[in-house]
Amino acid sequence: MGGNTMGVLFAVTTWGESHGEALGAVVDGCPPRLPLSEADIQGELERRRPGKGSGATSRKETDRVRILSGVFEGKTTGTPILLVIENRDVRSSDYEDLRDVFRPGHGDFTYDRKYGIRDHRGGGRASGRETAARVAAGAVARKILEPRGISVVAYTKELGGIEARGFDPSEIERNGLFCPDGAAALGMKKRLEEVKREGNSIGGIVEVRVRGCPPGLGEPVFDKMDADLAKALMSIGTVKGVEIGAGFEAARMTGSRCNDPLVPGGFASNHAGGILAGITTGGEIVLRAACKPIPSIELPQKTVDRAGKPAELTIRGRHDVSVIPRIVPVCEAMVCIVLADHLLRQKAVEK
């Protein structure tokens, strides 16, 4: 029950709603004596903040994180780490029209059917704002990965049908869209502006690459590394598909093409995306998350109210045109959390 916690040894619980007092995460199982400051987490939150890229929401989420427990004199103590982010700049009145009608594409209908009560202001737990807590927890997870030389980098692979074909790592933090292809980023910005003018929204694809991950991480049956990574990414709002390595393209290959030949020191190709039988190979882990267009659009939409009566809805308030770029640091955070958990679990297996 609940479903607000992920991880076995490195366990992350997120709590809070978009328009409540605050939201945050409890990180339990973080090893002691790791250097950790609010500034470490703040840096990651800044990357997720609205206002990056074109077509971003005008909500000014200041996202100031506070560490309330689990850290003493700049080091983790091994006890639960409570991370709190206050909700500021909330304009709950923007959502008054949504009290009794359901937004198509959002969680309003399903939350109402599940709980019989819902916080209509900003989407409550189903709000993209919940992902600030994930990013904060991911920053803690990264502290476990970094000393082991494991890097997790996510970027925009596609936005509104425009693909990043080139790959310049220095571009990722430069163009506001986390896009590794500068020319493609310009096209993406233009597309975002067009769609914003139309009052519409668009989706995209995020790619995540993990370098330096040792072989052997992942459990053999239900907690396979690919299963846990897919679940972690799929648990982010708007993610409708996850691919690992060759992904859906593998279904169109022959075995002789798909199999990655083993060669001294590794593999000659990486269709497996760095995972075989649910266990990391030691090669690069490659994942992609397909994100649908953001549900809140300014165009009139058909819906029903709580009584089932037809209604027409035009959504006001502050909304992104696309979940990209803000979802990019969230994908990174989720992958960091899964890897940190499996690293700690692997310690129990190794001699």
Ligand SMILES: Cc1cc2nc3c(=O)[nH]c(=O)nc-3n(C[C@H](O)[C@H](O)[C@H](O)COP(=O)(O)O)c2cc1C
């Ligand atoms: C970072 C982030 C920001 C989001 N911003 C918005 C938004 O401004 N408006 C909106 O309607 N949905 C937004 N969403 C999407 C909804 O949270 C999501 O579509 C909703 O929870 C329904 O879940 P589903 O799309 O997975 O079915 C955002 C999601 C993320 C991850």
